[in-house]
Amino acid sequence: SQQGEEDPQALSIQEGENATMNCSYKTSINNLQWYRQNSGRGLVHLILIRSNEREKHSGRLRVTLDTSKKSSSLLITASRAADTASYFCATDPPGSYQLTFGKGTKLSVIP
Amino acid sequence: DVKVTQSSRYLVKRTGEKVFLECVQDMDHENMFWYRQDPGLGLRLIYFSYDVKMKEKGDIPEGYSVSREKKERFSLILESASTNQTSMYLCASSTRGMTLGSNQPQHFGDGTRLSIL
Numbered sequence: 613s614q615q616g617e618e619d620p621q622a623l624s625i626q627e628g629e630n631a632t633m634n635c636s637y638k639t640s641i642n643n644l645q646w647y648r649q650n651s652g653r654g655l656v657h658l659i660l661i662r663s664n665e666r667e668k669h670s671g672r673l674r675v676t677l678d679t680s681k682k683s684s685s686l687l688i689t690a691s692r693a694a695d696t697a698s699y700f701c702a703t704d705p706p707g708s709y710q711l712t713f714g715k716g717t718k719l720s721v722i723p
Numbered sequence: 724d725v726k727v728t729q730s731s732r733y734l735v736k737r738t739g740e741k742v743f744l745e746c747v748q749d750m751d752h753e754n755m756f757w758y759r760q761d762p763g764l765g766l767r768l769i770y771f772s773y774d775v776k777m778k779e780k781g782d783i784p785e786g787y788s789v790s791r792e793k794k795e796r797f798s799l800i801l802e803s804a805s806t807n808q809t810s811m812y813l814c815a816s817s818t819r820g821m822t823l824g825s826n827q828p829q830h831f832g833d834g835t836r837l838s839i840l
Contacts, residue, residue, distance in 0.1 A: 652836075653834070655813070704826040709754065709771060709773055711768075714765060
């Protein structure tokens with residue numbers, strides 16, 4: 613069952629601009645993860661944020677988590693054409709082995 | 724680096740055939756997963772395995788079975804392929820978390836684009 617929902621479904625920006633993607637989910641979680649998928653390839657893990665964390669950074673990526681609103685955001689700063697990809701959030705409810713993925717945000721960065 | 728290898732990038736089969744998709748990981752991961760990805764539907768979990776010879780149904784197991792005889796290998800079997808099983812199939816693996824539900828990052832193969840004619 614789909615738990616995470618990304619917003620927007622598609623986003624087009626100029627190189628150098630910041631890109632923000634949002635994820636909402638329905639049930640309590642242990643952690644939330646973000647993945648990137650280049651066209652025709654598998655998913656690549658970007659960052660994991662635990663339910664007791666509010667913000668996490670990794671290079672040009674910044675992830676926030678608001679468990680009271682059941683939402684997360686992924687910010688990519690100073691975007692590059694190579695950032696063009698689909699981005700997915702994934703959640704894992706307590707007591708489950710599964711990750712549940714959203715449908716993704718398709719990001720296009722125009723050179 | 725973790726490497727998850729799927730046996731084929733592209734595969735074309737006929738309706739009614741028995742189809743095997745193979746996945747091998749080289750990082751001694753306990754957990755392995757099979758997903759299918761369709762436009763507008765995202766990733767959907769078919770089956771997963773948390774140990775050798777163990778398997779659990781995911782969200783859409785109908786028409787599929789799996790086999791995990793060795794820790795590094797997880798096979799997806801389409802018992803009698805049908806056209807609605809045309810899709811991108813993704814295999815993933817992960818190490819086991821400290822507690823049930825504490826999922827670790829998953830490492831994905833590059834996928835098999837399967838067409839059933």
